[in-house]
Amino acid sequence: MACPFGSGFPLQSFFRSSKKDFRCNPSRRFELQLKNQEMNKIQQALQNRILILDGAMGTMLQRYKFSEEDFRGERFKDFHKSVQGNNDLLSITQPKAIAEIHSKYFAAGADIVETNTFSSTTIAMADYDMQDLVYELNYESAKIAKKVAEEFTVKEPHKPRFVAGAIGPTNKTASMSPDVNDPGFRAISFEELRVAYKQQCEALIDGGVDLLLVETIFDTLNAKAALFAIDEIKEERNIDIPIMISGTITDASGRTLSGQTAEAFLISISHIPLLSVGFNCALGAKQLTPHLEVIANRTNLAVSAYPNAGLPNAFGEYDESPEQMASQVKEYLDKQLVNIIGGCCGTTPEHIKAIAEIASQYKPRPVFQSENLAV
Numbered sequence: 001m002a003c004p005f006g007s008g009f010p011l012q013s014f015f016r017s018s019k020k021d022f023r024c025n026p027s028r029r030f031e032l033q034l035k036n037q038e039m040n041k042i043q044q045a046l047q048n049r050i051l052i053l054d055g056a057m058g059t060m061l062q063r064y065k066f067s068e069e070d071f072r073g074e075r076f077k078d079f080h081k082s083v084q085g086n087n088d089l090l091s092i093t094q095p096k097a098i099a100e101i102h103s104k105y106f107a108a109g110a111d112i113v114e115t116n117t118f119s120s121t122t123i124a125m126a127d128y129d130m131q132d133l134v135y136e137l138n139y140e141s142a143k144i145a146k147k148v149a150e151e152f153t154v155k156e157p158h159k160p161r162f163v164a165g166a167i168g169p170t171n172k173t174a175s176m177s178p179d180v181n182d183p184g185f186r187a188i189s190f191e192e193l194r195v196a197y198k199q200q201c202e203a204l205i206d207g208g209v210d211l212l213l214v215e216t217i218f219d220t221l222n223a224k225a226a227l228f229a230i231d232e233i234k235e236e237r238n239i240d241i242p243i244m245i246s247g248t249i250t251d252a253s254g255r256t257l258s259g260q261t262a263e264a265f266l267i268s269i270s271h272i273p274l275l276s277v278g279f280n281c282a283l284g285a286k287q288l289t290p291h292l293e294v295i296a297n298r299t300n301l302a303v304s305a306y307p308n309a310g311l312p313n314a315f316g317e318y319d320e321s322p323e324q325m326a327s328q329v330k331e332y333l334d335k336q337l338v339n340i341i342g343g344c345c346g347t348t349p350e351h352i353k354a355i356a357e358i359a360s361q362y363k364p365r366p367v368f369q370s371e372n373l374a375v
């Protein structure tokens with residue numbers, strides 16, 4: 001997955017979002033009916049084994065050492081603003097690198113890869129004046145990941161590969177003020193978030209994702225806007241599509257940035273039919289364990305976890321080795337805490353391979369998809 005916590009994002013910049021709407025491609029709507037079948041395939045896979053999610057996109061992209069020029073490619077060579085660091089743009093300007101990274105994670109044992117779309121909303125893309133590219137970014141990212149997934153599924157039909165549309169939290173928060181002198185101020189409204197998330201999700205679905213992953217949730221109200229938008233799309237298109245939800249515990253007291261404990265987070269999203277609920281980012285595998293225990297003991301949904309490769313060191317880098325991370329993940333497995341496991345900041349295909357190997361030795365945690373929640 002791609003996750004920007006290490007770079008000071010998401011709370012340091014607050015930009016006005018575009019209200020411009022995008023339209024989905026109606027010619028693909030018939031095909032979308034097939035989404036209902038995807039739901040069954042993933043649920044079936046979850047009954048049979050612990051599913052492996054990919055690792056960090058950003059860590060892998062750093063290895064390419066792309067310059068400003070590489071980020072721009074031919075198409076944006078005269079763009080008026082610097083775009084270096086806009087990793088999502090690479091789905092358009094360096095699609096081979098993105099496909100290669102997905103391929104490495106599938107080869108390492110991932111069942112699910114995330115699209116390179118963590119920041120592909122009008123709200124986050126405003127940082128680069130690239131709001132108008134949102135549909136294309138999501139659509140192309142989904143196509144790239146889906147093509148690689150299908151190649152692996154053809155080679156290994158016993159282990160179908162899936163693509164999760166990555167939906168980040170944006171760089172604004174709906175339930176808190178960024179201005180300490182004006183606590184009532186909000187940089188974004190629920191409605192603005194709903195519109196932005198709807199555009200993103202429509203393009204991801206049009207591009208062929210198998211499921212949607214609302215992730216790195218630091219403010220549950222932002223996530224609710226995404227869930228509301230997804231629900232609207234499901235109704236309008238008469239489709240069902242699996243939804244994964246992943247919150248982020250950001251401090252030592254075990255709360256999200258908007259102040260919820262793990263249990264409160266679980267309860268606040270429990271009214272939505274979900275495939276899975278869990279946590280990612282901010283903490284290493286070890287520190288995440290007690291929070292996973294809280295939700296695993298209180299829900300009948302599948303539980304997901306994709307922690308960072310340990311806590312960041314003095315340089316903001318993550319240096320837990322694949323073996324160290326796998327040995328901590330073993331505790332999740334021994335305690336039957338998870339159904340879906342992967343990595344966030346600092347994780348690589350080597351981490352995912354080590355995690356996949358140990359997870360393959362365990363039976364999945366029992367899940368009962370027919371009931372939403374047993375809080």
Ligand SMILES: [Zn+2]
Binds near residue numbers: 003005280282
């Ligand atoms: Zn992360």
